[in-house]
Amino acid sequence: MNVFFDALPEFLGALGATVAMGLGALIVRKLRGTRPALMPPAAPTVDLSKPTARRFTLLETTHISGKSVQITTARPAGTVITYRFDDRTERFEPTDIPLHDGTFAAEPVGRYR
Known part of the structure; x- marks a missing residue:
């Protein structure tokens, strides 16, 4: 049982660091006003609003x-x-x-x- 209690502070520290980095990235993204780039579509899209051959x-x-x-x-x-x-x-x-x-x-x- 001592092994789990001895490892608990390291686990909570790593979890806290991960949460802090995620919040930091979110704040930077909000301040820049940009969103992450979307993935390109899998197939070429065709604009059907105007006729094309x-x-x-x-x-x-x-x-x-x-x-x-x-x-x-x-x-x-x-x-x-x-x-x-x-x-x-x-x-x-x-x-x-x-x-x-x-x-x-x-x-x-x-x-x-």
């Missing part, structure tokens, strides 16, 4: 060469766009989902397999 990859659609079809449009996500192939047209809905290559996904609308 974005590149979309049409999902489940490929060229004859085997590469995926990409288009550029300024239409916002949720609208329906029409893409014309050689002899047919298909409708796609642009989304706000970023893909690994930096483009956004455009999902086919009304396509049944």
Whole structure:
């Protein structure tokens, strides 16, 4: 039991020093009037208040060469766009989902397999 009572003053001293440093840092921050810097967002944010052209990859659609079809449009996500192939047209809905290559996904609308 003596071991605990002998260590008590050192523990209380360390606890008091920690509290004093925390209060000191808080007072300095209040006097400066600044806040700690926030962490940057994990994904790039897109300002949707003004239209900007974005590149979309049409999902489940490929060229004859085997590469995926990409288009550029300024239409916002949720609208329906029409893409014309050689002899047919298909409708796609642009989304706000970023893909690994930096483009956004455009999902086919009304396509049944």
